[in-house]
Amino acid sequence: MVVKKQKVKFEVYKATDSDDHPVNIVGLLQQSNSLRNDQKEVKLYGVTVRIDKFEKLILDDQTLRKFPGLELVYFHMTKLRDDGLAITKERKDNLENLDLDADEYLAEDINCIFDTKNCLMFIQRNFHSLSITGVCNYLVKMHKKIAKIDKTYDKDTYEELNLKFKPVPDKEILKGIAESDNYRRIELSFANASLESFKGQETLNKF
Template identity: 50%
Template sequence: MVSKKQLVKFEAYLACSGKRNVVDISDLLFRISKQPYSKREVGLYGTPVRMDKVEELTLDDEILKRYPDMRLVYFHMCKLRDDGIATTKQNIDELSDLNLEVDEYIAEDISCIFDTQNCVLFVQRNFHSLSPTGIKTYLTEMKKKIDDESFSLELNPVQDKEIASKLMKIDDVRKLELSFAHSGYKQFDIPLKKYLGSIGEIFENFGEGVNLTLTLSAGSKWNKPFNKENTANAIQQISDENSIFSKALISGKTGSMPVEKYDLINGKLQTKYSFSSVKEVSGTTKKIHLNPDSVRDVMKELYLYRATGASKSFMELVIENL
């Protein structure tokens, strides 16, 4: 059987009410799970989003001995696409409709674990699925539907201190390189759209299926760096929403130091894991969707025991970088 792997990235976000006050969202998660399926849907970016599953994970005696107050709550969410989908094969021009029943959808899912002790959300990052901003919006909208009241929630990314400290010291930005698709541009929040200005409007006019690589550089003729405040806002926006970018690089320097290049996609604390993405069916290799239960189990292992490429758990790395 052909072996094929899918590399999946996982990140951590601190759940906050306001700027610094952490908030436990576990009660809201379980209250959502008690709603009928039809009432769990929220429209985001023109697509229905639904929370499918919420459960408290079982912890072994070793973990409970080390962390007596530890509770981990797993939840699974899906974007439900029902637009027309076609399939094709390599080296063949013909397209075949993927016929969906009226009540069938293309599921673009995401798995998350919420650590109630540290108020940390451990998130599976999928390019086509929900971003942390999407998760936040879903939860706040569901709070309104259930209790008819607003809910202040921010999911702040846990930064890798070593990379973040260097970014914070940059006072002379010379170049910003961004690569993204039209579908990603549609998800930009207003501040970044303003930063792109008329370039973004031109991109919108090309429509679906277009990819764009955009390089913004300080003109050598005037020898002036980017506007510091606008650049700081753009960096924050990109760092918070990196799932919509395939590349986000910034070149800048501090004081008289040489210009350095920083990767905003990898500036956050993260870990990765390779899953098998194929299986053998009747002697034929078939592509498969990642099983959410398998993802859940791997996430639990990474978070509590040992992150990929590290000698300690991802939870310990998170605590060190908070």
């Protein structure tokens, strides 16, 4: 059996509230994924977005020994565009539009792994897929949508999900920046990547 290895680049973010306390989004992800497709769809920037898959990852014994208590979940999100692409069979041919039926879309996806213990999210995204801001906006809107579905929503008492994703720095990239002398100005703002800081803090779970 041939084993194929491929490097995959992940961006890393920490889920926090406005006070930089960790926010556990697992309950929201799980509840969103359990809805019907039409219920878990949200319009962002005029494009339909939805979560398509959610599952807990099974970790091997070696990983668990190295990282006791580690729990990871995987979820997949899709941005659905209904505008056509220009296609051609050969370089000399004229471009033609790709016609889509009324119920067909161009699916551009994003893959995410969430560390429930440290509230860290690893995302692998395609060029036209959802951005981290889009993921955040989707979850905020789904939080409100679920409250309406569950009939617990009251516009006078409802509190919007307090969520943001702060990037975790890549130490190798920062090292390269520090050694460079070919820049005029740079400003960096990152999440606190120290796992020790999570001890004693209550993990927020909205569900």
